[in-house]
Amino acid sequence: MSDPVVLLTDFGSGDTYAGALIGACWRVDPTLRVVTATHGVPPGDVLAGAYHLKASALAFPRGSVFCAVVDPGVGSERRVLAVDTGEVRCVAPDNGLLSYLWSEADSTMRRCAAVAVPAGASPTFHGRDVFAPAAARLAAGADLDDIGEPGAPPMLLDVAFARRDDAALLGRVAAVDHFGNAITTVRLADLGGARLTGARWDGGGTDSVVRTYAEIGDGLAVLVGSAGHVEVAARGRPGRCLGGPEAGAAVRVLLA
Template identity: 45%
Template sequence: MATVPIITLTTDFGAGSTYPAQMKGVILSIAPHARVIDITHDVPPQDVLEGALALEAAVPAFPAGTIHVAIVDPGVGSQRLAIAVHTDLGVFVGPDNGLFELVLRTADLRNAVALDRPAYHRALVAPTFHGRDIFAPVAAHLANGAGLDVVGSAIGTLTRLPIPEARRVGVEVHGEVLTADRFGNLITSIRTADLAEWDMPSLEVIVGGAASAVMGRTYADVPVGELIAYLGSSGRLEVGVREGNALRQLGAGRGTGVIVKPG
């Protein structure tokens, strides 16, 4: 039985807007057999880093060969390129603004193209809605079997997105909060690999220079209302509150410092 192509959508359009539905309509008009899955449409407006983090978390759950369309595009209509990138994880279609930075760091990049072939776009391209008029139809043509070399011209470099990284400072690991999930758990720039050589139960995690969290495996390792740090499903160090909200309790946000040190 032939495999049904999967196309995912990640945008900042808002789940309550018609924009995602317009994109799906274009995709299904060209590739009616495609399966279209929403990752999220609730990326904060114009927040490219937040979009990159959403892709980093979600893409590994999908089969290789999935076509991932992502639009968080404050530069729409400018000189920024529209691109498609082929990797071992799948194909990524969207703006060349660093949105795919995090997933590409762990992928085997095979080739990338600028989407400069109007035959694979909608007949009329709105300068403010490339998601519907360029990215959606290109994804649909890819789902129908078109190669990257058909829908665009090869490019050698992609725009990078500066993303804070963890760093060693003496016996400590320093990082910062990148985002928070809907439960108020803080997701940091410190990756699981940054702590690989440490004895986890003995570590102390300091947030914002004051609040201290113990390391644990699950929220149940601390009493209700207490802080806990743990290696989250995102592959990053996270800080939460059992049955609470660390974002509100700590008044933390993107850029708040996080230090891991021996307890």
């Protein structure tokens, strides 16, 4: 059984763009398994996409091939990359979407190749005509070398990485999830062994630190979410209803 292709895009589910990626994979190999991580990345939001790509990759088996398309620059000169992290593989535009997947991979294992855009690709839909076919070829057994030329590593988004500032980490909200939890760019690994004691943002803050949603009382709390990022959460309603930070907001994570 070949490895699966896992789709992650900002296409939404109201159009047929997302479905077209399945068709495009099957035009390469009709026996491939193609499933969806999400098509709900906010349109053009590369930082949120980078977070969701990492979170998905944590859940899927070794060898899975992600086809990640959050690509506001379709039609411009940005490169198309195929990377192998040693755990998963991914085809994506070189615009920062690979920030976490690449930077958190074992540097002795990771590889990067630049994929050529095929003649005849629609100038408006590289997902269907470039990314999905390349991902399908990897899933069907091709090596990175078979689908592109070894190239410079992916660009990384500065904003994806928290900065240490005294007894705090300065990050921002990478994504607000369906339940209203504000997931920040601050990672457990960034804490360097320090203890989480709270968070501050423009207009609000909390000193409540918990392990599970069930422990949150009536207010806001910080916890480490299931992909290892610090988040600001409330229980039974979106955090913003209680003054929690919005998508993109700067967040100061307090340490002790």
